[in-house]
Amino acid sequence: MEIIRSKEFTATRAWGAKNISNINGITTRLHWTDKPYNWHINDGxxxxxxxxxxVDMFYKDNGLEQSATLNAGDIFYAxxxxxxxxxxxxEAxxxxxxxxxSV
Incomplete structure (x- = not known):
């Protein structure tokens, strides 16, 4: 059992993470960042x-770059x-x- 105060979490580097769980090969991780990630395609x-x-999320849809601004509580499904x-x-x-x- 653990209570995680996400607003208090920081990492020593951008995209540093706290591993929360691994349930049958599916991971849940809390990330802290203040810098962009890299363009990527996940394995799943x-x-x-x-x-x-x-967070501004940039993604490609049928080869065209799109973007959406995500605020606290918003979810992006890739x-x-x-x-x-x-x-x-x-910071986010x-x-x-x-x-x-997964990448």
């Missing part, structure tokens, strides 16, 4: 939940093959649920 599905802060990159505006805390070892 990904659920990306903004817990604190604001299906298999969705190329995407997150750009926080300042993000809950990511994905297959273990």
């Amino acid at each position: 599905e990904e659920v990306f939940v903004v817990l604190d802060g604001v 299906s298999v093959g969705t190329e995407h990159v997150a750009h926080p505006k300042g 805390r993000i809950l990511v649920v994905e297959a273990e070892g």
Whole structure:
């Protein structure tokens, strides 16, 4: 049993994470960041939940770059093959649920 105060979580580097759980190969991790990630395609599905802060999510849909601003409480679902990159505006805390070892 553990209570995690996500707004208090920080990491020593951008996209540093706290591993919360691994349930049958599906990981749940809390990330802290103040810098963009890299464009990538996950090996499987990904659920990306903004817990604190604001994140501009860029993604490609039929080869065209799109974007959406995600605020606290917003969820981005990346299906298999969705190329995407997150750009926080300042500090952000993000809950990511994905297959273990996914990019």
